[in-house]
Amino acid sequence: MNPFQLCDTPYIREDQMTMESHKLACLEVRGGNHLAAYAVELPGLTGWVSCHPLQPSPGGGDVYYLTSCSQGVVARIAIADVAGHGESVSTAATRLRDALRQHVEQWDQSTLIRQLNNTFLKGARRSQFATAFVASYYSGSGELLFTNAGHVPPLWYRAAAQEWSFLSDSTPLSKEIVDLPLGLIAGTSYSQTGVQLEPGDLLLMYTDGVSESYDASRTQLGLERLLSIARDLPTESPVAAGKELLAAVARFRGAAPAADDETVLALQRRSD
Template sequence: MRSSPVEGENGGDLYLISSCSSGWISRVLLADVSGHGPTVSGLSSKLRKAMHKSINTVDQSKLARTLNSAFDEFSSDGRFATAILMTYYAPSGHLVLVNAGHPPPLIKRAGSLAWQTLTKETPGAMTQSTRELRVGLMNLPLGVINNTDYEQIAIKLHAGDRVCAYTDAYSETKNELGHMLGIGGLCEMLGSGAMIDAPIDSLSERLERILAEQGYQRANDDHTMMFIEHNGQERPKLSIPIVGNWLKNNFGLGHTDTVPTLS
């Protein structure tokens, strides 16, 4: 986990990591408010409070709609926020996510050297039944249009799988020749020899070193990157009824007793 504001101690990037006492449900929220500086920091603080208030909302589409409406209310100067909302449900072994106009998270399967974007086109990904979604605009950043809906994606994680969420300062960083790294370049860099077998808690620091060595300049923006690794730890085959029923009804998920490690 690494977060570095471009100005002062606070910036426009914000994140929340939470887990229930049983360890069955873990939630990760990452958002990037457009711009930087004191005004953006204030908006980030308000968005963080809205996230805390709704952290226990099971349906992530509903959570995203709630945050979208809240941000639209307290942002009066046209600013917006991109966001990734992710929940890991240990009894089924699935990561469920919503992307509100944010750079797509990345995933690397255990035993593979390659990182790839995590979207509904990713092999093994499932999407929420379209009958549950309202017709209209989809997956826009928070605060753009109030009546926006958000599609949920679920994907099974296995021991050793890794997921990376980040803000666009990483994918938009440029080298001395003005070449932008891009999401593809970020995937290649994460899959390089110095990164591939590195401990999960050292990845962000190693990436920063490689970027500097290859002449990529720090973008004038807040930087945040976090990694999740599935550690394969066994869990009791138990379920929280409300969450379990919702997962079954929306994705047809069963039970698998594993839980991830957050970093």
């Protein structure tokens, strides 16, 4: 049995709750901005995390955060990237993780990210910002609700179709400014998009240190090449997919050193 989920726990949708006031009860599973690589289990999901800061001490600008909420009904997942390098960025990344911990129990995801943006903005240095991808996974149905705040789009493998694509939102054109990176404008609104994950589906979340890697001739990897790499990845496990993605990026760089923090968060829906 899934250790995070009680067998008699009902599946709950956000539209069944008073979203502005209801709070989840969340248990932090993993999170940080320091050097790490390990497998992880979340409600309904098997995962793998690799965080490789350019400067391991005091830590990088990439942040990941994983929680199990409401006795395994919901998994909350976040990956973020504070712009820049150096100690001030590491400090900002730590503040961002603390802000995630502060607001993660907010039921409505759009409200969570709006609060996260406002909290991060209060302590940010001038012109400091962070991109973020935040998702809520419902273990009872396989639904994933996600919000992309200016972050690079995750890779999505659909097992039934044996096809890779980018996980993109469907935000309609509007005069309202939405889904900006964190720390730019107070009160920014954030949208959310829902997709269905089927057993065997994979999500590869990453930071732009992966997609914007350069080789020795200063050619950038880019999203098109990244998608091409994904099509050759093993899909039997998130560990295999995540490790091979990083290995392929390293092969592309060749003799060129990494120029940014590199973080990958791989998740796969279990069949149980």
